[in-house]
Amino acid sequence: MKKKKLSINDIAKSLDISATTVSFILNGHAVEKRIRKELVERVLKYVEEVGYKPNSLARSLRTGKSNTIGLMVEDISNPYFSGIARFIEENAYKNGYKIIYSSTDNDPEKTKDLIQMFRERHVDGYIISAPVGVEEDINELIAAGLPVVLFDRVLQGVETDAVEVDNNASTYNAINHLIDRGYKNIGLVTLISVQSQMLGRLQGYKSALSEQGLKEHVVEIPFSKDQENNINHILTFLESKKDLDAVLFGTNYLAISGLKAIKRLGLTIPDDLAVIAFDNHDLFELSFPSITAITQPIAEIANEVITILLKKLNSDPLVTIGNQSVVLPTSMIIRDSTKKIK
Amino acid sequence: MKKKKLSINDIAKSLDISATTVSFILNGHAVEKRIRKELVERVLKYVEEVGYKPNSLARSLRTGKSNTIGLMVEDISNPYFSGIARFIEENAYKNGYKIIYSSTDNDPEKTKDLIQMFRERHVDGYIISAPVGVEEDINELIAAGLPVVLFDRVLQGVETDAVEVDNNASTYNAINHLIDRGYKNIGLVTLISVQSQMLGRLQGYKSALSEQGLKEHVVEIPFSKDQENNINHILTFLESKKDLDAVLFGTNYLAISGLKAIKRLGLTIPDDLAVIAFDNHDLFELSFPSITAITQPIAEIANEVITILLKKLNSDPLVTIGNQSVVLPTSMIIRDSTKKIK
DNA sequence: ATGAAAGCGCTAACAT
DNA sequence: ATGTTAGCGCTTTCAT
Numbered sequence: 030m031k032k033k034k035l036s037i038n039d040i041a042k043s044l045d046i047s048a049t050t051v052s053f054i055l056n057g058h059a060v061e062k063r064i065r066k067e068l069v070e071r072v073l074k075y076v077e078e079v080g081y082k083p084n085s086l087a088r089s090l091r092t093g094k095s096n097t098i099g100l101m102v103e104d105i106s107n108p109y110f111s112g113i114a115r116f117i118e119e120n121a122y123k124n125g126y127k128i129i130y131s132s133t134d135n136d137p138e139k140t141k142d143l144i145q146m147f148r149e150r151h152v153d154g155y156i157i158s159a160p161v162g163v164e165e166d167i168n169e170l171i172a173a174g175l176p177v178v179l180f181d182r183v184l185q186g187v188e189t190d191a192v193e194v195d196n197n198a199s200t201y202n203a204i205n206h207l208i209d210r211g212y213k214n215i216g217l218v219t220l221i222s223v224q225s226q227m228l229g230r231l232q233g234y235k236s237a238l239s240e241q242g243l244k245e246h247v248v249e250i251p252f253s254k255d256q257e258n259n260i261n262h263i264l265t266f267l268e269s270k271k272d273l274d275a276v277l278f279g280t281n282y283l284a285i286s287g288l289k290a291i292k293r294l295g296l297t298i299p300d301d302l303a304v305i306a307f308d309n310h311d312l313f314e315l316s317f318p319s320i321t322a323i324t325q326p327i328a329e330i331a332n333e334v335i336t337i338l339l340k341k342l343n344s345d346p347l348v349t350i351g352n353q354s355v356v357l358p359t360s361m362i363i364r365d366s367t368k369k370i371k
Numbered sequence: 372m373k374k375k376k377l378s379i380n381d382i383a384k385s386l387d388i389s390a391t392t393v394s395f396i397l398n399g400h401a402v403e404k405r406i407r408k409e410l411v412e413r414v415l416k417y418v419e420e421v422g423y424k425p426n427s428l429a430r431s432l433r434t435g436k437s438n439t440i441g442l443m444v445e446d447i448s449n450p451y452f453s454g455i456a457r458f459i460e461e462n463a464y465k466n467g468y469k470i471i472y473s474s475t476d477n478d479p480e481k482t483k484d485l486i487q488m489f490r491e492r493h494v495d496g497y498i499i500s501a502p503v504g505v506e507e508d509i510n511e512l513i514a515a516g517l518p519v520v521l522f523d524r525v526l527q528g529v530e531t532d533a534v535e536v537d538n539n540a541s542t543y544n545a546i547n548h549l550i551d552r553g554y555k556n557i558g559l560v561t562l563i564s565v566q567s568q569m570l571g572r573l574q575g576y577k578s579a580l581s582e583q584g585l586k587e588h589v590v591e592i593p594f595s596k597d598q599e600n601n602i603n604h605i606l607t608f609l610e611s612k613k614d615l616d617a618v619l620f621g622t623n624y625l626a627i628s629g630l631k632a633i634k635r636l637g638l639t640i641p642d643d644l645a646v647i648a649f650d651n652h653d654l655f656e657l658s659f660p661s662i663t664a665i666t667q668p669i670a671e672i673a674n675e676v677i678t679i680l681l682k683k684l685n686s687d688p689l690v691t692i693g694n695q696s697v698v699l700p701t702s703m704i705i706r707d708s709t710k711k712i713k
Numbered sequence: 714a715t716g717a718a719a720g721c722g723c724t725a726a727c728a729t
Numbered sequence: 730a731t732g733t734t735a736g737c738g739c740t741t742t743c744a745t
Binding site: 379390391427428429431 | 737738740
């Protein structure tokens with residue numbers, strides 16, 4: 030029972046018609062080409078019967094479209110990104126697109142290579158949470174007419190569609206929440222980063238504090254895959270700032286590392302230190318005490334991203350549609366880690 | 372500065388040689404074909420200069436290899452799977468393979484479609500955590516000579532490479548740990564499932580209990596993406612079994628749902644109920660109390676999977692190499708949720 | 714030591 | 730209403 034791979038020619042021969050006709054029928058040009066209904070049905074039936082599937086490689090080579098979307102995230106094992114990947118994937122498959130993904134590690138060199146690879150593969154569209162340093166490469170994609178949607182952060186000097194959350198307002202509100210509850214020495218643990226989302230978060234933090242005439246306490250940690258590394262940086266920071274009464278963590282994994290650090294120091298939340306995390310996580314609901322968190326609307330982010338991309342993919346390439354820049358609001362889930370006890 | 376896409380013919384023409392020669396040089400057949408060193412260098416230099424990249428679609432069409440691996444997991448947003456995806460991806464890219472992935476939702480129909488899609492795309496190898504019901508489809512892949520590596524679970528009647536953990540021994544040990552600590556009414560929250568890994572976990576649970584003459588308390592929950600759904604099932608179970616003093620959760624997300632359910636019921640861990648989770652999670656370290664967890668060696672699982680697959684991919688297709696079945700041990704991290712207080 | 718030519722499987726402009 | 734034909738860009742056999 031050797032299932033020989035059938036080609037469109039095999040089908041044509043078996044049915045004693047030309048490959049062209051088969052191709053037309055299979056691609057829905059039957060009506061337009063006025064092919065006999067009877068023939069159309071016969072072909073469709075036969076194709077179904079023998080289980081013929083067109084070779085998409087050949088089709089892609091011919092049409093120049095691969096029906097593939099390239100997805101590049103910072104780290105697929107980060108629940109924020111894997112959550113988004115999940116939604117994007119689902120939506121893409123529904124629309125006949127496959128996803129090829131990769132993690133960038135925030136490394137511009139790696140990311141450039143990946144863009145190159147994806148391009149060789151002729152992916153039809155790109156979804157990227159990009160590190161700083163790949164602006165040129167992305168501009169080249171755009172110049173080549175390839176649809177690119179950025180998310181999570183934008184890039185200076187890159188004009189394309191983008192989906193973000195309102196980072197600035199998010200941390201601004203979070204800090205004000207802390208101030209309302211009576212906290213005065215509020216720290217920020219963030220990344221050494223020129224990435225737009227981190228800058229926005231830093232900015233919101235600064236604005237809120239300066240409005241109230243409070244002092245800033247910021248530590249910027251280098252991006253690292255190693256959790257222990259992050260924990261150590263945070264430990265050092267917390268030990269050098271004994272008077273802190275609250276701290277905002279700029280990402281979900283910084284918050285996780287931070288909680289571990291706080292635990293090691295034997296500090297009590299929120300009595301010794303109040304905590305807010307950027308990004309929600311199951312952990313923050315179930316840890317003790319539960320952790321107040323800024324929640325990003327993952328489903329909507331993914332949805333906006335894929336909707337914009339699909340629209341570009343399906344639009345007439347001659348008709349330029351303006352770039353969309355979507356900024357979504359976050360929400361804050363107030364839990365026990367910011368509950369003023371005094 | 373319109374960067375026209377260069378083809379091998381453009382290169383050949385510019386250099387006034389044939390495409391054949393360029394192809395040979397680019398594919399490392401220069402020596403074997405005894406092409407002049409001087410020419411080789413000139414071609415390489417020019418190619419580098421103009422940034423020519425072969426069209427991999429065309430190459431794939433011709434060679435029948437796509438340098439792509441299809442990865443199918445239950446749910447990419449589950450940290451177990453996204454963690455594995457991360458390692459696999461990294462290793463694959465290093466070896467010149469790209470990953471195209473999809474989540475199966477444990478749905479055999481969806482999975483069949485995906486296998487079909489991946490096959491149309493001519494992926495070179497498959498990595499699958501498969502739901503029951505796709506045995507035939509996978510056997511077809513194998514019959515067609517396509518390398519398949521299963522992981523997390525195996526499939527009845529499918530003979531191929533597989534990487535698992537020792538599920539049976541893992542839960543057996545976990546239950547014995549509970550028994551040692553004096554727990555007697557030990558429940559198991561698992562999935563309604565005929566999947567091998569869940570059966571193994573159930574089996575280990577049963578063996579341990581029966582050895583000690585203890586009674587089983589099992590609830591089997593239908594697979595669902597909706598956490599609230601899981602929580603409700605667990606709530607019902609816990610309320611109907613007031614005499615339970617310990618519970619083992621069969622997966623990480625069941626444990627998370629379970630912890631939420633326990634919290635809602637106002638039960639104290641471990642005084643009212645001891646808890647063990649299958650699969651580790653940051654949460655289990657940081658929740659209060661911390662949760663004892665069976666830890667799967669994610670890096671090793673991913674590593675075995677990709678190593679086996681690459682070996683098959685690189686081996687002479689004529690030389691059949693026997694299937695490898697790797698069973699890795701888990702470890703148990705004992706935390707406070709199983710700390711006998713009495 | 715290098716090139717001509719065929720062909721992977723498909724699509725679509727151009728016949729008829 | 731259907732078929733002929735010419736590629737898409739690459740690899741590879743066979744010639745020279």
